[in-house]
Amino acid sequence: MMSKSFELEFIEPEQRYTIQDVCQRIQLDKEFVVQCVEYGITEIEIQQEQEWLFSTLDILKLQKAYRLQRDLEINFSSIGIILNLLEDIDDLHAQVNQLQQQLQHWEKG
Numbered sequence: 001m002m003s004k005s006f007e008l009e010f011i012e013p014e015q016r017y018t019i020q021d022v023c024q025r026i027q028l029d030k031e032f033v034v035q036c037v038e039y040g041i042t043e044i045e046i047q048q049e050q051e052w053l054f055s056t057l058d059i060l061k062l063q064k065a066y067r068l069q070r071d072l073e074i075n076f077s078s079i080g081i082i083l084n085l086l087e088d089i090d091d092l093h094a095q096v097n098q099l100q101q102q103l104q105h106w107e108k109g
Contacts, residue, residue, distance in 0.1 A: 016053035026059065028066060039076040041065050041083065 023030050037044050042058040042065075054062070064083060068074045074082065 014056075016055060017059065019049060019052050019054070022054055022059060022062065026063065028062060032066060032069075033062060035076050036062055036065050036079075039080055041076065041080045 017025075019030065019033055022028060022033055034049065036042050037052065042054065042061050044052045044054075046052055061083060064086070065079045068079050068082060069076075
């Protein structure tokens, strides 16, 4: 059974986590994580499942993927596309904020 809330207190930015760590600490089913890797939602370079290592960003993606599937019943093939679009939106928001700051700087001058 998957948890409804996630605890990220144990995660350190540069550390890598095994599939067992991910499944136990943030309570994701192993099969869910495997499906996410197989559908390219999170990318793993090593082929052997027992050697997979996940970054903090991977874990955050897995959590978002889980919420999309749980709350909206989105299939795995669509989750990757949606996560990429959400990332693009975040990037665009950051660019707009940066441009607004530059514009304010020039308007003051």
